[in-house]
Amino acid sequence: MTTSNTTAPTTHAEPAAERLRRWRLVLGGGSDGGDGTGCALGGTDAAMDRTLEALYGSAAAHGEARPRGAGLGGSAPRVARWLGDIRTYFPASVVQVMQRDAIDRLGLAAMLLEPEMLEAVEADVHLVGTLISLNRTMPEASKEAARTVVRKVVRDLEKRLTSRTRATLSGALDRSARTSRPRHHDIDWNRTIRANLKNYLPEYRTVVPERLVGYGRAAQSVKKEVVLCIDQSGSMAASVVYASVFGAVLASMRALDTRLVVFDTSVVDLTDQLSDPVDVLFGTQLGGGTDINRALAYCQSRITRPAETVVVLISDLYEGGIRNEMLKRVAAMKASGVQFVTLLALSDEGAPAYDRDHAAALAALGAPAFACTPDLFPEVMAAALEKCPLPIPGATA
Secondary structure: OOOOOOOOOOOOOOHHHHHHHHHHHHHOOOOOOOOOOOOOOOHHHHHHHHHHHHHHOHHHHOOOOOOOOOOOOOOHHHHHHHHHHHHHHOOHHHHHHHHHHHHHHHOHHHHOOOHHHHHHOOOOHHHHHHHHHOHHHOOHHHHHHHHHHHHHHHHHHHHHHHHHHHHHHHHHHHHHOOEOOOOHHHEOHHHHHHHOHHHEEOOOOEEOOOOOOEOOOHHHOOOEEEEEEEEOOHHHHHHHHHHHHHHHHHHOOOOEEEEEEEEOOOEEEOHHHOOOHHHHHHOOOOOOOOOHHHHHHHHHHOOOOHHHEEEEEEOOOOOOOOHHHHHHHHHHHHHOOOEEEEEEEEOOOOOOOOOHHHHHHHHHOOOOEEEEOOOOHHHHHHHHHHOOOOOOOOOOO
16 A cells, blocks of 8 residues: 655665555554564554555455454445545555445445535546445435536546547548538638649749648538447446547537437437537436447437448346347448447446456457546547547557
C-alpha cells in the first residue's frame, strides 16, 4: 500500500529506522510491532495503521469480529468515520482503490444506500458503477444524494472528454463530406494545391486550380448515423459510464444522428435521454445475463442508411443468446455497408476478460474486437466515420 505524503520523509541519518517504519505500515501487526519488524508506531502513523488494518487485516478480509475492535463492522457511523480517515491520510488515487477494496471485501455496497455514506465517499467511475447497480434497491431518501455523486463524476468526465471528441470527429466528418464543387469558403486549399501541382506555372509563380477540393457543409444536416450498443452486465460497469458520456457528446453534434441502446437479456433504447448522461446511467440496470444477438437485431432494425452508419458494440462477448445468429447478423450488417466496431471494454482498467472464441470469430468477419481507453475512443470513431483502418492498440489473441 502506498502511504500518504503526510508521512515523514526518509532521512540520511535514520535510513534503517525509516525502512522499518514503512515495512511496519505495509505488513501490519500489533501496536508493539508484532509483525516482526520490532517497530512500534505512534501518532499519525498509528492512526494510519488502524485505517489499513480495518480493511486489510486478516479478520476484516473474512468479515470476522476483531478482538481489538478493528474492522468496519455493520455500523454506518463507524464506516463514515473510516471513509473520512482514509481521505485524511492518503491521496485521492489511493482512497479510490481502498474504497473499491472495501466494497469488494467488506460489503460496503449495502451501506452506500445511506445518504450520509454517499456524502463521505470519494467519487469516481467505479463508485458510479456500484451506485448504478444498486439503483433498483436504493431508498428514495438516497437517490438524490446518489444522483449528486454521479453528476459530479459525469461533469468531470465531460470536461475531460468533450472538447477533444468534438474536435476529432468534426474533422473526420468534414473530411468524409469533401466535394469537388465547393463554394469559395468551403475550399480545402491545402488539398486543392496538392491536387493541382502539375499545373504550376513558373513564369507566374502560381498554380492553376483546374480541380477544386472542398469540405461539404457537414454541420448543416445529418451525414452519419452512430449506434452505441452497450452490454450492461455487471462486469461492464465502467464501460457503461464512459459510453453514456460519449453518447451524450455525440448526440450534441448536429452532423451525427446518435442512438444509444443498452442490453442484458432484454433491450432498452435510451436515445431520448441522451441530453443528460446521468439520466442514461440511471436508466441502465447493471447485472443479469447477456443476449448480444437480440440487441444487434434491434439495432439492425433501426438502421436506415447502412453505408453511412457506424455500429459500436461494447461488450465482453460472453453471449448467452444464439452465437451463430449473432455472427450472421454482424456479417449481414457489414455486407450492407455498415462500419462495425467491437470494443471489449471502454475504460482505463487495462486488459479485460472476454470470450476469445467470439472475438476471433468477429475478427474473421473483418470486425476485430479490442479494448479501448476513453482517450483513444475519439480516434476510433473518427477512423470508423471516414472508413479508414481502426487504430487498434494491440492484436487480441
